[in-house]
Amino acid sequence: MGFSIMINSAQDIALSFSDMVSSKGLSPVNCVVSSDKYFYIQQREKSKKCDLTINIFNDELKKEASFRLDNPKYEFISIKYLFDKVILFASHNEQMHTHLVYSILDDKLGFGPFSEIFKEPQKSGYPTSFIISDKTYEDQLHVIAELPYVSGKNEDIKLLIFDKNLKLAKEVYNKLEVKFETKRDNKLIISPNGRVFLIKTYWEKGNNFNIYSLGQEVIKEEVIKLNRNKISALDYFFNAKNELVIAGFYSSQIRYNYEGYFLFKYDDNLTLVHKNQYHFNEKIIKTFKSAKEIKEKGFGLDKFLLTSFKMDAKGNHYLVAEHLGRKKVKEINNWHSMGMVIIKFNRNGNFVWGCPIEREQVHLKRTFIGVFALSNFQEPQYFYNELVNLNLRKGIPVEYGVNNYCGTKHITFDEVGIPTTKDLTISFPGSDMLAFHPVELNSNGNAKTIFQVINESGEKSCLAVIE
Numbered sequence: 001m002g003f004s005i006m007i008n009s010a011q012d013i014a015l016s017f018s019d020m021v022s023s024k025g026l027s028p029v030n031c032v033v034s035s036d037k038y039f040y041i042q043q044r045e046k047s048k049k050c051d052l053t054i055n056i057f058n059d060e061l062k063k064e065a066s067f068r069l070d071n072p073k074y075e076f077i078s079i080k081y082l083f084d085k086v087i088l089f090a091s092h093n094e095q096m097h098t099h100l101v102y103s104i105l106d107d108k109l110g111f112g113p114f115s116e117i118f119k120e121p122q123k124s125g126y127p128t129s130f131i132i133s134d135k136t137y138e139d140q141l142h143v144i145a146e147l148p149y150v151s152g153k154n155e156d157i158k159l160l161i162f163d164k165n166l167k168l169a170k171e172v173y174n175k176l177e178v179k180f181e182t183k184r185d186n187k188l189i190i191s192p193n194g195r196v197f198l199i200k201t202y203w204e205k206g207n208n209f210n211i212y213s214l215g216q217e218v219i220k221e222e223v224i225k226l227n228r229n230k231i232s233a234l235d236y237f238f239n240a241k242n243e244l245v246i247a248g249f250y251s252s253q254i255r256y257n258y259e260g261y262f263l264f265k266y267d268d269n270l271t272l273v274h275k276n277q278y279h280f281n282e283k284i285i286k287t288f289k290s291a292k293e294i295k296e297k298g299f300g301l302d303k304f305l306l307t308s309f310k311m312d313a314k315g316n317h318y319l320v321a322e323h324l325g326r327k328k329v330k331e332i333n334n335w336h337s338m339g340m341v342i343i344k345f346n347r348n349g350n351f352v353w354g355c356p357i358e359r360e361q362v363h364l365k366r367t368f369i370g371v372f373a374l375s376n377f378q379e380p381q382y383f384y385n386e387l388v389n390l391n392l393r394k395g396i397p398v399e400y401g402v403n404n405y406c407g408t409k410h411i412t413f414d415e416v417g418i419p420t421t422k423d424l425t426i427s428f429p430g431s432d433m434l435a436f437h438p439v440e441l442n443s444n445g446n447a448k449t450i451f452q453v454i455n456e457s458g459e460k461s462c463l464a465v466i467e
Helices: 282-288 291-297 387-391
Strands: 002-005 013-017 026-033 037-044 049-058 063-082 085-094 097-106 115-121 129-132 141-146 154-162 168-179 185-190 196-203 207-214 220-224 231-238 244-250 260-266 272-279 304-311 317-323 325-329 332-345 351-363 381-385 408-413 419-424 434-437 449-455 460-466
Touching: 026 063, 026 449, 037 063, 037 460, 049 085, 063 097, 063 129, 085 129, 115 141, 115 154, 129 185, 141 185, 168 196, 168 207, 207 231, 231 304, 244 304, 244 317, 260 317, 282 291, 282 332, 282 351, 351 381, 351 387, 351 408, 351 419, 381 434, 434 460
Parallel strands: none
Antiparallel strands: 002 013, 013 460, 026 037, 037 049, 049 063, 063 085, 085 097, 097 115, 129 141, 141 154, 154 168, 185 196, 196 207, 207 220, 231 244, 244 260, 260 272, 304 317, 317 332, 325 332, 332 351, 381 408, 408 419, 434 449, 449 460
């Protein structure tokens, strides 16, 4: 089922829905897209094992097949579309080694047997963890092996490079100048021209961030930091010049909140070529905090999370933070969001405007809370579920569409950052009342944006494909 949403925007939206499927007891993992199929992957709630359900839809979003994989021996890592195949990566611990394995999905038969591609000895019972890159470069797949934890020692890793047949082609060992932590936060990123980087987050009197250029036995390390303030959170992308653009929010020296924002650019050699930081103005802070709260809790945004950093068709950058907290309603503890802040930088990385948007969202489930944007981010526009409609005695207004659980809102901005919020008319398929789960299921810059649409109980869902 498909139709177009006509909005006051240069980017009209074509929206299509898949057939409905069961989601009872399942959490969405991602949606893998091939040239003519959609592979919707769900995992058993709270499970870390290969306890998966895969629904396959054709290019018209009609369901063709469904498979279950329940193999508690294997720890689930990820499912990717690589080398024209849907590949499941997993690991298991056996005979004092951690084994990295894969299985290829046959859309008629399901997943085939697991094949081992790498193993690493355990240390004192601690295993190795693996990070699989989201994309390949020149028929090569990059994997980080996070080597076993050793108390008091510096963390070490291996960069593994596999060919298109998933045969190990290169292995590079590196020791980082950071002490081991039992839980690690490492992100593997590949530049458009094949450079391999690792962004590491670790805790030492606040969040700390390092970036490494990998691939050689001697690696280059850069500390991502500001002169005085601590960075709270960051995100990144590569621009048209293949520069690594990193932006985020920083905290005050005495409180863990968001007091301002920054933007860095690094060239291919990890040389810092651009650096800016800015303090939030009073308009933004006072949108979400009273004068009394500022006096008691300090000048800064409390309980905000960085949720998006995107580049539009003109090269402008947009950084988003959203409030997320808890709120009691009739003695029931609900999830609560007061709104969002969006910061615009121009293509050179300089600040243009900042806009606070109040948006009250309260719900028992976090599933429906938050804003979402398109993968094909041509211009700044955002969407969210209008949950305040659930409090209306007469029900959801008809202008929001058929089977719409709460209604959908659409935000756009003019040249100086003044927002316009409008209602969208979206009629969902089937007979259940449905709403968007505002998390992209394919966030790799594809022209298609895919979200899960679910009913209130979370027991039924379908795909929403936006082009």
